[in-house]
Amino acid sequence: MKALIVNQLNAPPIWAEMPDPRPNEAEVIINIKAAALNHRDLFITKGQYAGIQTPCILGSDGAGEWNGTQVILYPALAWGDNPPYQSKEFRVLGMPENGTFAEQISIPKSNIFPMPEHLNWEQAAALPLAGLTAWRTLFSRCQLKKGEKVLITGIGGGVALTALQFAIAAGAEVFVTSSTSAKIEHATKLGAKGGANYRESDWDKRLKQEAGGFDVIIDSAGGDGFALFPSLCNPGARVGFYGGTQGKVNGLSLQPLFWKQISLLGSTMGSPQEFQTMLDFVQQHEIVPVVDSVYPMSAGAKAFEKMSLGEQFGKIVLKQS
Amino acid sequence: MKALIVNQLNAPPIWAEMPDPRPNEAEVIINIKAAALNHRDLFITKGQYAGIQTPCILGSDGAGEWNGTQVILYPALAWGDNPPYQSKEFRVLGMPENGTFAEQISIPKSNIFPMPEHLNWEQAAALPLAGLTAWRTLFSRCQLKKGEKVLITGIGGGVALTALQFAIAAGAEVFVTSSTSAKIEHATKLGAKGGANYRESDWDKRLKQEAGGFDVIIDSAGGDGFALFPSLCNPGARVGFYGGTQGKVNGLSLQPLFWKQISLLGSTMGSPQEFQTMLDFVQQHEIVPVVDSVYPMSAGAKAFEKMSLGEQFGKIVLKQS
Numbered sequence: 001m002k003a004l005i006v007n008q009l010n011a012p013p014i015w016a017e018m019p020d021p022r023p024n025e026a027e028v029i030i031n032i033k034a035a036a037l038n039h040r041d042l043f044i045t046k047g048q049y050a051g052i053q054t055p056c057i058l059g060s061d062g063a064g065e066w067n068g069t070q071v072i073l074y075p076a077l078a079w080g081d082n083p084p085y086q087s088k089e090f091r092v093l094g095m096p097e098n099g100t101f102a103e104q105i106s107i108p109k110s111n112i113f114p115m116p117e118h119l120n121w122e123q124a125a126a127l128p129l130a131g132l133t134a135w136r137t138l139f140s141r142c143q144l145k146k147g148e149k150v151l152i153t154g155i156g157g158g159v160a161l162t163a164l165q166f167a168i169a170a171g172a173e174v175f176v177t178s179s180t181s182a183k184i185e186h187a188t189k190l191g192a193k194g195g196a197n198y199r200e201s202d203w204d205k206r207l208k209q210e211a212g213g214f215d216v217i218i219d220s221a222g223g224d225g226f227a228l229f230p231s232l233c234n235p236g237a238r239v240g241f242y243g244g245t246q247g248k249v250n251g252l253s254l255q256p257l258f259w260k261q262i263s264l265l266g267s268t269m270g271s272p273q274e275f276q277t278m279l280d281f282v283q284q285h286e287i288v289p290v291v292d293s294v295y296p297m298s299a300g301a302k303a304f305e306k307m308s309l310g311e312q313f314g315k316i317v318l319k320q321s
Numbered sequence: 322m323k324a325l326i327v328n329q330l331n332a333p334p335i336w337a338e339m340p341d342p343r344p345n346e347a348e349v350i351i352n353i354k355a356a357a358l359n360h361r362d363l364f365i366t367k368g369q370y371a372g373i374q375t376p377c378i379l380g381s382d383g384a385g386e387w388n389g390t391q392v393i394l395y396p397a398l399a400w401g402d403n404p405p406y407q408s409k410e411f412r413v414l415g416m417p418e419n420g421t422f423a424e425q426i427s428i429p430k431s432n433i434f435p436m437p438e439h440l441n442w443e444q445a446a447a448l449p450l451a452g453l454t455a456w457r458t459l460f461s462r463c464q465l466k467k468g469e470k471v472l473i474t475g476i477g478g479g480v481a482l483t484a485l486q487f488a489i490a491a492g493a494e495v496f497v498t499s500s501t502s503a504k505i506e507h508a509t510k511l512g513a514k515g516g517a518n519y520r521e522s523d524w525d526k527r528l529k530q531e532a533g534g535f536d537v538i539i540d541s542a543g544g545d546g547f548a549l550f551p552s553l554c555n556p557g558a559r560v561g562f563y564g565g566t567q568g569k570v571n572g573l574s575l576q577p578l579f580w581k582q583i584s585l586l587g588s589t590m591g592s593p594q595e596f597q598t599m600l601d602f603v604q605q606h607e608i609v610p611v612v613d614s615v616y617p618m619s620a621g622a623k624a625f626e627k628m629s630l631g632e633q634f635g636k637i638v639l640k641q642s
Contacts, residue, residue, distance in 0.1 A: 085556040085582040141582075222575040235406040244575030252573060254543040254565030258587035261406040261462075266579035 003057045003102030004300040004318070006095075009047040012301035013101070018057065021098065021106035028066055028109045030073065034125035035100040035297065036061035037316045038158070042307050044095055053096050059318075060093040062100030063115055063124035070115040072279070073100065073107060075128040079271045083140075086268070092129070100125075101300060101318060113276060116283040126289035126315035127282065129269055130158030134166055135278035136270035137218055137240040142263075146171035148215035151207075151232065153225070155195070156183045158315045159242060161290045163218050164190060169285040175211050177203070186313055190290070204228045213237075221246040230256035238263045290314030296321040324378045324423035325621040325639070327416075330368040333622035334422070339378065342419065342427030349387055349430050351394065355446035356421040356618065357382035358637045359479070363628050365416055374417050380639075381414040383421030384436055384445035391436040393600070394421065394428060396449040400592040404461075407589070413450070421446075422621060422639060434597060437604040447610035447636035448603065450590055451479030455487055456599035457591035458539055458561040463584075467492035469536035472528075472553065474546070476516070477504045479636045480563060482611045484539050485511060490606040496532050498524070507634055511611070525549045534558075542567040551577035559584045611635030617642040 003018040023029055041058040043049050060075040077097065080087030093099050098106070115124045137159075138144045150167045152160050155176035167174045168191040176187045176195040184195035194210055196203040213234040219226065223246025229239050230253055237260065256262070270278075281287070292314035295303040303316050324339040344350055362379040364370050381396040398418065401408030414420050419427070436445045458480075459465045471488045473481050476497035488495045489512040497508045497516040505516035515531055517524040534555040540547065544567025550560050551574055558581065577583070591599075602608070613635035616624040624637050 082557075226575075227569075236403075241575055242579050244579070248548075248571075249573040249575065250569075250571045252570040254547075254562055254570065254587070257585075258563050258565070258589055260587065261589065262587045264578075264585035266575070266581065266583045268579055268582065 001103040002298070003098075004059070004297055005055045005057055006045055007055050009045065009052065009054070011045075012304060013045060013058065015298040015300065018102065021104050023106040026108050026110075027106045028112065030062070030064040030066050030071060030105050030107060030112065032062050032064040032100055032102060032105055033320050034063050034121040035059045035318045036125045036158075037303055037307050037318070038129050039307070040092060041094065042304060045304060049095075051096070056095040057098040057102050058094045059099030059101035061125050061128045062105065063121050064105075066112055070124075071112040072115045072124050073105075073128060074111045074113060074272050074275045075132065076269060077108070077111070083271055083273065086271075092269070101297060103320065110272065113279055116279055118283070118286050119288065122291055122294050122317045122319055123289050125317055126158070126291050127162070128275070130162045130315065131278050131282065131289065132269040132275050133159045133242050133267070134163035135281070136274050137242050137267040138163055138166055138170075138216070140270060140274060141265040141267045142216045142218070142238040142240040144170055144172055144216050148172050149211055149213065149234070150174045151177070151211070151214045151217045153177045153198070153217070153219045154221055155187045155192070156313045157220070159220065160218065161190075161314055164192060165287050165290075166281070169281070169287060172216070175207065175214070177207070183313055198225060204232055208232055216240065220244070222249050223247050224250055227251040227253070230260070230262060233260055233262050235260045236262070238265055240265045240267050242267045291317050293317070294319050322424040323619070324419075325380070325618055326376045326378055327366055328376045330366065330373065330375070333625060334366060334379065336619040336621065339423065342425050344427040347429050347431075348427045349433065351383070351385040351387050351392060351426050351428060351433065353383050353385040353421055353423060353426055354641050355384050355442040356380045356639045357446045357479075358624055358628050358639070359450050360628070361413060362415065363625060366625060370416075372417070377416040378419040378423050379415045380420030380422035382446050382449045383426065384442050387433055391445075392433040393436045393445050394449060395432045395434060395593050395596045396453065397590060398429070398432070404592055404594065407592075413590070422618060424641065431593065434600055437600060439604070439607050440609065443612055443615050443638045443640055444610050446638055447479070447612050448483070449596070451483045451636065452599050452603065452610065453590040453596050454480045454563050454588070455484035456602070457595050458563050458588040459484055459487055459491075459537070461591060461595060462586040462588045463537045463539070463559040463561040465491055465493055465537050469493050470532055470534065470555070471495045472498070472532070472535045472538045474498045474519070474538070474540045475542055476508045476513070477634045478541070480541065481539065482511070482635055485513060486608050486611075487602070490602070490608060493537070496528065496535070498528070504634055519546060525553055529553055537561065541565070543570055544568050545571055548572040548574070551581070551583060554581055554583050556581045557583070559586055561586045561588050563588045612638050614638070615640050
């Protein structure tokens with residue numbers, strides 16, 4: 001079969017012949033119809049990941065055909081039996097195991113789920129990792145309730161956008177931040193009530209005046225901006241975070257956090273059970289993931305180039321040609 | 322009646338004549354038998370608190386007689402109807418309302434609870450604020466379970482010591498930190514499995530080697546030491562904090578927090594319902610609060626002097642002479 005492989009680090013992935021997958025007894029072969037990029041994939045091509053082995057087939061997100069049915073893939077292995085946290089054997093799909101950027105993948109049968117009927121291949125492929133991370137962070141960890149006010153930072157990324165869609169579908173009032181006003185505007189078209197450009201001074205004070213404080217904040221940046229959250233929070237607020245791209249947090253004051261009974265909740269993607277619950281929610285509310293752009297999988301190097309610019313709004317998708 | 326009053330800031334409180342309390346319809350008069358100091362009281366005498374009014378009667382903790390029965394006082398007013406967080410009207414007993422450092426106090430009838438039968442006046446007076454804060458932080462917020470490993474920092478203070486006793490009674494394995502080895506030794510006599518002196522280099526690494534990681538950490542210091550917690554935590558751990566005496570937190574890395582699904586949970590003292598549950602637990606396990614020293618209330622200035630040295634192990638109590 002053909003696959004998009006990483007042969008050497010700091011070089012574009014190449015579309016090349018690889019051995020056909022050989023499933024073990026618990027596995028099935030999926031004909032991948034579409035896949036989607038995550039930052040994890042880009043980091044691996046740049047060598048910014050532990051234990052990289054080459055050649056490897058990247059890709060955590062995928063949708064395809066199995067036995068004449070349309071399936072969507074749970075994007076990880078070995079979560080384990082414990083809902084609160086993953087097992088030590090847990091790993092995301094794609095490196096070291098072969099991922100979804102290929103014509104076929106051999107995957108445990110327990111990883112395949114019926115694809116939501118209202119989605120096409122590209123939309124379905126855009127959902128798994130971002131949707132599952134948004135789901136766990138918003139609902140399992142932050143226990144978002146109808147009518148609450150939510151702030152989602154760095155709108156434009158897959159998780160942030162899916163969190164926006166999920167929170168609106170759950171009846172929350174959502175505000176966003178971004179470094180570009182165009183992305184904020186785009187988010188308001190998707191239903192956000194407002195937003196702030198965090199490059200502007202006093203953005204936090206103006207946002208608090210506009211929104212009146214938040215019950216839930218969803219963040220993947222960390223860094224010094226994280227220290228602004230306590231004063232943006234309402235009593236009883238939950239701050240869910242699943243990344244820390246801006247580095248360590250400095251200047252975090254505990255007094256408003258304990259006095260307002262605030263919870264800071266680390267989160268990742270979730271369990272297969274959470275994946276099923278997320279898919280049910282997506283189907284029920286007919287949520288369509290935001291797709292930024294679609295590339296033929298055979299020209300996947302261009303998709304990686306696009307992602308490294310960081311200007312996308314939504315998922316970058318690879319389609320089988 | 323006589324009371325220990327703060328007449329001017331940065332001066333010792335004085336035992337002086339004050340008007341007798343005049344209860345409104347919802348209030349009753351308690352003859353205070355014993356009271357206990359909290360850091361809040363000391364901070365107020367030093368002017369380190371918002372909205373201080375003088376003269377005032379301090380004191381949040383108290384036990385006494387009402388109508389021929391022995392009662393212990395819920396140490397705050399107006400928590401409100403919402404278990405997750407207190408109302409805007411919430412305030413701790415003692416300044417601006419008159420507190421427990423007096424012969425009598427007029428207090429809402431809903432603030433009085435039957436005193437646990439195995440405690441004497443001094444032990445009962447040592448319980449309310451510290452016990453309620455420890456209870457809420459350990460159980461309501463951190464959801465401590467039997468068999469878990471707990472780290473309690475800065476052992477010696479009232480909340481930390483009560484948390485130690487509660488956690489042991491709940492079947493947890495407890496470790497402590499302190500700046501003095503004598504306090505760690507004292508804590509092991511109360512049932513702690515071990516501990517570390519945080520003034521020593523690499524205390525965190527040695528403690529992790531000894532204990533193997535923690536499921537719950539209870540802290541009131543904050544500061545730079547807080548940034549060591551993520552690596553001390555087991556997956557799914559909860560860090561409960563109810564103070565920040567060492568200032569803002571710097572250098573906090575989010576990666577281990579989200580990958581290990583850790584929760585950082587701000588907490589304070591709790592609601593009247595939590596107070597009742599805490600009292601039931603204390604009665605059931607016959608927990609006796611650790612009393613450092615007892616002073617006649619009329620000589621209360623000496624108790625404040627003792628607290629400002631910071632060498633106590635347990636509560637500093639005032640007894641009616």
